Amino acid sequence: MNRARWLIVLAAALQACNGGTLPPPNIVSVQPASRPASASGEVTVVLDAVLPTVANYGANSATIDDTLVLKIGTRPFGPTRWTDGGVVADFLPSVLPEGQYDVTLALGDGRTATAEGAFTVTQGAWPNGYSIDPIPSETSGVPFGVTLRANGPAIDGGFGGTVFLTVPGATVTPTISGQFQNGVRVEVITVTGAGNRRLVVTDLVSNSAQSNPFQVQ
Amino acid sequence: MLIASGVVSAPLRSALASALLTLVASAARAAPVVEAEPSRVVLGPKARVEITVRDAGPGLRGAVSVGTLAPGPQAEGVQRFIWTPPADARAPVLVLLAFWDVEVPTLSDITVLGLPCAGRTELAIDTEPFAKVTVEVAGSRFGPRKADGQGRLRVPVEVPPNIHEARVVAELSDQSKVRVLPLTTTPSPWLLAFAPEKSADHRPVRALILVPDTEESPGTEVVAEGARVDIEQQAPRRLLVRVSPGSSVQRVPVAARTLDGSVRAIGTLEIVPPPAQALAPSEPPPPPRPLRWDLGGAVGGFVGGGANSGPAAAVTVGLGLPSLPLVVELEVGVRGASMSVPMSPLGIQRSSLLVVPVELALRWEALSFRNLRLAVRTGGGILFGSHRLESTFDTAFTEGALGYEIFAAVQAGLAAGPVEPYVELRGSLATMSTAHLDAHPGGGVFLIGVRGGFE
Numbered sequence: 272m273n274r275a276r277w278l279i280v281l282a283a284a285l286q287a288c289n290g291g292t293l294p295p296p297n298i299v300s301v302q303p304a305s306r307p308a309s310a311s312g313e314v315t316v317v318l319d320a321v322l323p324t325v326a327n328y329g330a331n332s333a334t335i336d337d338t339l340v341l342k343i344g345t346r347p348f349g350p351t352r353w354t355d356g357g358v359v360a361d362f363l364p365s366v367l368p369e370g371q372y373d374v375t376l377a378l379g380d381g382r383t384a385t386a387e388g389a390f391t392v393t394q395g396a397w398p399n400g401y402s403i404d405p406i407p408s409e410t411s412g413v414p415f416g417v418t419l420r421a422n423g424p425a426i427d428g429g430f431g432g433t434v435f436l437t438v439p440g441a442t443v444t445p446t447i448s449g450q451f452q453n454g455v456r457v458e459v460i461t462v463t464g465a466g467n468r469r470l471v472v473t474d475l476v477s478n479s480a481q482s483n484p485f486q487v488q
Numbered sequence: 489m490l491i492a493s494g495v496v497s498a499p500l501r502s503a504l505a506s507a508l509l510t511l512v513a514s515a516a517r518a519a520p521v522v523e524a525e526p527s528r529v530v531l532g533p534k535a536r537v538e539i540t541v542r543d544a545g546p547g548l549r550g551a552v553s554v555g556t557l558a559p560g561p562q563a564e565g566v567q568r569f570i571w572t573p574p575a576d577a578r579a580p581v582l583v584l585l586a587f588w589d590v591e592v593p594t595l596s597d598i599t600v601l602g603l604p605c606a607g608r609t610e611l612a613i614d615t616e617p618f619a620k621v622t623v624e625v626a627g628s629r630f631g632p633r634k635a636d637g638q639g640r641l642r643v644p645v646e647v648p649p650n651i652h653e654a655r656v657v658a659e660l661s662d663q664s665k666v667r668v669l670p671l672t673t674t675p676s677p678w679l680l681a682f683a684p685e686k687s688a689d690h691r692p693v694r695a696l697i698l699v700p701d702t703e704e705s706p707g708t709e710v711v712a713e714g715a716r717v718d719i720e721q722q723a724p725r726r727l728l729v730r731v732s733p734g735s736s737v738q739r740v741p742v743a744a745r746t747l748d749g750s751v752r753a754i755g756t757l758e759i760v761p762p763p764a765q766a767l768a769p770s771e772p773p774p775p776p777r778p779l780r781w782d783l784g785g786a787v788g789g790f791v792g793g794g795a796n797s798g799p800a801a802a803v804t805v806g807l808g809l810p811s812l813p814l815v816v817e818l819e820v821g822v823r824g825a826s827m828s829v830p831m832s833p834l835g836i837q838r839s840s841l842l843v844v845p846v847e848l849a850l851r852w853e854a855l856s857f858r859n860l861r862l863a864v865r866t867g868g869g870i871l872f873g874s875h876r877l878e879s880t881f882d883t884a885f886t887e888g889a890l891g892y893e894i895f896a897a898v899q900a901g902l903a904a905g906p907v908e909p910y911v912e913l914r915g916s917l918a919t920m921s922t923a924h925l926d927a928h929p930g931g932g933v934f935l936i937g938v939r940g941g942f943e
Contacts, residue, residue, distance in 0.1 A: 289889060321883045328796045
């Protein structure tokens with residue numbers, strides 16, 4: 272009986288030596304860590320992780336699960352695959368209200384990491400309104416350019432945020448504009464859905480403007 | 489000291505006087521050389537003679553006419569016997585000893601030694617009153633002693649064999665008177681011995697009859713009950729006969745006697761069953777192999793397909809099993825393998841594996857020809873490993889790994905003094921896996937090593 276028990280203990284000890292559990296991933300840094308709500312631009316998140324890998328010596332190959340989901344708050348951020356050695360840089364539009372946000376990472380094998388309150392959104396300085404240069408008749412599904420202008424009290428360096436884009440009765444892409452430069456943004460959009468349409472721009476604090484009616488054929 | 493060699497056929501009387509006496513066979517071949525120390529002896533409770541036999545083969549046999557011949561201390565190339573007389577022997581006697589080292593000897597194969605044994609006695613003498621008496625026996629003088637008033641006295645003397653009279657010299661004033669006193673003696677027994685000692689399944693045996701030179705009537709005949717006797721060879725005072733037992737007898741009484749019917753020696757030939765087949769002469773079994781250890785080390789490599797390849801080394805401790813060509817071995821080794829895989833677009837993924845096999849094996853030393861040795865090994869054990877993953881794009885990771893190996897191998901060695909260089913070719917089934925590793929650090933293993941043994 273004792274001998275059997277020792278054998279079981281020995282087998283368990285040997286098994287404990289076999290293989291290892293991968294360590295949890297780590298969110299090393301978020302740059303910038305703080306930004307006004309009315310600003311947009313690139314945010315860089317540095318990750319540290321051991322990706323789930325299987326080395327197959329017989330096939331002289333390795334298999335790696337490099338999928339991930341990175342979020343700032345509830346908003347997905349960056350690509351869904353591991354890139355650039357864990358340095359994730361992506362454009363973050365001005366879509367987050369003022370507040371502190373967790374940055375979370377979920378790897379393909381289920382391991383997760385959370386950097387609590389790692390990104391802070393401060394109070395923004397918003398324009399009073401927007402105007403859209405006249406839009407001529409367009410063709411459904413064919414990209415065309417529109418010029419968006421931020422109006423209102425002067426902002427140092429001009430408005431650098433983004434706005435939401437909608438076309439009632441039709442679909443438009445993208446749904447969020449790019450970054451305004453000195454209060455102006457030239458955006459290439461695609462409207463799908465024929466008819467007499469208007470482009471509507473709205474920012475996070477509900478300042479809004481609409482374009483002239485234009486025909487989409 | 490007396491050395492039995494050459495031919496002696498002259499009467500023994502003069503030899504006794506010179507204290508050197510022997511009967512020796514004429515040796516046509518290298519018969520054993522026999523010596524006696526002392527060369528003569530006086531019978532009594534302390535009488536003891538050491539017989540030394542040289543140049544004898546392993547089948548040495550000895551026979552004696554009177555007394556007991558017991559094995560004595562042995563030495564390199566020399567066999568010794570101790571002869572002792574019967575406890576009650578007092579009468580003078582010439583003891584015959586014979587030695588040979590072949591199963592069926594001829595007379596030339598037999599060395600014969602004569603050992604004169606003198607007897608002690610007291611002579612009762614009647615002479616003139618107060619005479620001074622001296623007794624001479626075979627050249628030796630005893631006394632003088634003085635007679636009492638009635639002219640009586642007793643003189644102790646030592647009488648060698650085959651001496652029949654004593655001279656008594658009585659001196660009184662200026663007169664000297666010599667008388668011859670007869671001595672009563674008995675003839676010395678003959679030697680009767682069988683070669684071989686017993687008859688196996690009624691097969692004929694040789695009977696050797698030796699007659700002392702002191703025998704006055706040398707005529708000899710041999711009679712046996714239930715057996716036929718044929719003379720095989722004869723020489724003066726020596727006779728070799730063939731005794732063929734009848735198929736129904738269990739023992740054969742044999743007597744050697746003079747032609748006038750006086751029995752001088754008797755013996756009984758025993759009939760024994762034939763020797764079993766297993767008792768037939770055969771090669772002696774090899775001596776058991778002693779417990780032995782050996783320690784060896786080897787280096788080489790392994791190839792197991794894909795990236796399962798790399799250097800290998802091993803240290804082996806072996807324990808040889810007594811009486812068997814088997815060696816139980818404990819082997820501790822080390823092996824290494826690595827690979828580098830491009831993982832587009834991530835970068836380069838590297839993996840390295842270090843394996844320590846701890847295994848038990850059984851080595852069968854199958855063949856040995858001169859210095860060449862061929863062995864077969866089989867065994868298995870546990871593989872302890874360390875696996876490391878590192879890349880250009882994520883964090884490095886190291887884990888422990890376990891596996892097993894079973895193998896069979898052939899070894900060819902060349903014994904060179906205290907060490908034996910060898911090569912080994914091993915086929916193995918080895919596997920080692922974790923959640924992050926699938927490896928087979930075995931397959932074909934080639935090792936070159938050397939081992940040394942000690943007991």
